Amino acid sequence: MTIGAGPRGPGVLVIEPMGNAGRFLVEAADRLGVRLYAATHEDVHDGYPDRLRAALAGVCATDLTDTPRALADMEAFCRQHAIAGVAPCFELFTPLAALLAERTGLPGNDPRLARAARNKILMGEAFAAVGIPAPRWALAHDDAEAHRAAREHGLGWPLVVKPAEQGGSWGVSVVDGPERLADAVGAARQYAYARPHGLALDTRVLLQEYVPGEEYSCDTVVADGVAYPLPVVAKDTTGGRYRIETGHTCPSGLPAPLVRAVQHTAARAALAVGVRNGIAHTELKIPPGTRTPYVIESGARLPGDNLCEIVEAATGVSEAAAQLRAVLGLVPDTVPSRTDAASIRFLLPEHGGVLREVVVPDLPGTHSEVYLRPGEAVPEPADSTCRIAHVVARARTAEQARGLAGRVAARSRVEVG
Numbered sequence: 001m002t003i004g005a006g007p008r009g010p011g012v013l014v015i016e017p018m019g020n021a022g023r024f025l026v027e028a029a030d031r032l033g034v035r036l037y038a039a040t041h042e043d044v045h046d047g048y049p050d051r052l053r054a055a056l057a058g059v060c061a062t063d064l065t066d067t068p069r070a071l072a073d074m075e076a077f078c079r080q081h082a083i084a085g086v087a088p089c090f091e092l093f094t095p096l097a098a099l100l101a102e103r104t105g106l107p108g109n110d111p112r113l114a115r116a117a118r119n120k121i122l123m124g125e126a127f128a129a130v131g132i133p134a135p136r137w138a139l140a141h142d143d144a145e146a147h148r149a150a151r152e153h154g155l156g157w158p159l160v161v162k163p164a165e166q167g168g169s170w171g172v173s174v175v176d177g178p179e180r181l182a183d184a185v186g187a188a189r190q191y192a193y194a195r196p197h198g199l200a201l202d203t204r205v206l207l208q209e210y211v212p213g214e215e216y217s218c219d220t221v222v223a224d225g226v227a228y229p230l231p232v233v234a235k236d237t238t239g240g241r242y243r244i245e246t247g248h249t250c251p252s253g254l255p256a257p258l259v260r261a262v263q264h265t266a267a268r269a270a271l272a273v274g275v276r277n278g279i280a281h282t283e284l285k286i287p288p289g290t291r292t293p294y295v296i297e298s299g300a301r302l303p304g305d306n307l308c309e310i311v312e313a314a315t316g317v318s319e320a321a322a323q324l325r326a327v328l329g330l331v332p333d334t335v336p337s338r339t340d341a342a343s344i345r346f347l348l349p350e351h352g353g354v355l356r357e358v359v360v361p362d363l364p365g366t367h368s369e370v371y372l373r374p375g376e377a378v379p380e381p382a383d384s385t386c387r388i389a390h391v392v393a394r395a396r397t398a399e400q401a402r403g404l405a406g407r408v409a410a411r412s413r414v415e416v417g
């Protein structure tokens with residue numbers, strides 16, 4: 001469906017489209033006839049993939065870490081290019097998008113709550129304020145305070161230690177006992193600035209009660225404050241100290257009432273962090289023996305990890321198109337047009353080092369992407385930066401899709417020396 005045609009279509013300013021979701025916004029904008037513009041730093045723009053650069057109708061070059069300057073530059077840009085919508089993309093700038101929408105009078109998220117979609121302390125407070133099931137938590141500035149908080153708040157073991165502001169599981173550890181707490185606090189505090197813009201981060205550390213059970217994600221598109229649930233996806237992670245996402249499968253395999261429960265809780269979480277015109281990505285766990293989804297986090301952005309591709313392959317729903325329509329003040333199309341399945345599986349190294357060889361076989365119904373070349377450094381498997389490749393499998397059922405992706409992973413060869 002086309003909203004406008006070619007250069008006459010409405011313009012949307014995406015605040016930092018680098019990263020996984022940007023390419024899906026480009027595809028969706030093309031389909032909808034939306035002119036896509038980017039707000040970014042010129043150095044970051046220099047590193048954009050050619051396809052992204054070529055797809056943009058224009059670029060607002062500014063310093064996104066300097067809020068007053070970025071708002072002034074982007075406001076002037078919006079007027080100059082008759083921008084009709086502002087779409088946050090990179091998670092750490094979602095509050096900036098809400099402020100810009102308010103300032104320009106465009107559809108956007110609640111600016112008073114916007115930081116809650118980025119900062120896990122404010123997020124925990126926002127969930128508690130409206131009674132959304134979420135892990136209990138405490139704050140710590142250092143190791144001594146962490147020991148005291150873990151004892152006094154009775155959070156139990158294992159305990160999750162994470163930075164107040166970060167993504168990609170960077171600095172997140174699951175700690176079995178007090179003897180490992182100091183290391184985990186150090187890992188969570190290591191990020192004072194976020195790459196690649198150099199945005200200053202809140203370096204406080206969050207201790208969270210560990211929520212057991214299977215993990216899911218569910219996105220919600222909100223238009224004029226009305227929440228439209230999107231498909232539920234099952235998420236696989238590594239176990240142990242570091243929880244790195246190893247795969248995602250849609251549909252989730254949950255029975256219909258639990259799908260509804262996950263969608264309902266995800267929608268509440270999105271609204272609680274101020275999403276009013278846009279999309280939110282929410283992660284949830286369901287403790288065994290319960291029917292209660294607990295929210296791990298909700299961000300006012302499209303998902304990463306090629307989840308846009310997985311959801312669309314399985315259901316026909318384009319989350320990126322839904323976001324573009326919502327930020328333009330239009331009702332998003334969230335009706336599934338097929339009942340297939342898709343699964344993505346990431347190839348992780350057993351340890352860090354130098355990549356010697358990577359071979360991912362081609363099986364029918366699958367395609368893959370390799371991120372690193374032989375000779376390149378492979379980080380220790382402590383967060384998602386260690387991933388070497390992914391394979392996507394499409395099939396009739398979730399079980400088949402997951403099985404097929406698993407078979408490709410099992411037959412792949414990854415050698416790290």
Ligand SMILES: Nc1ncnc2c1ncn2[C@@H]1O[C@H](COP(=O)(O)OP(=O)(O)OP(=O)(O)O)[C@@H](O)[C@H]1O
Nearest residue numbers: 135160166167168169170172208209210211237243
């Ligand atoms: N309180 C918790 N209980 C159980 N598991 C948790 C908890 N908090 C985090 N985890 C696990 O750690 C993973 C990463 O945590 P979290 O989502 O908070 O960090 P993140 O850096 O935002 O990650 P990402 O961007 O990869 O989603 C979660 O997906 C989940 O598997």
Ligand SMILES: [Mg+2]
Nearest residue numbers: 169283296297
């Ligand atoms: Mg997460």
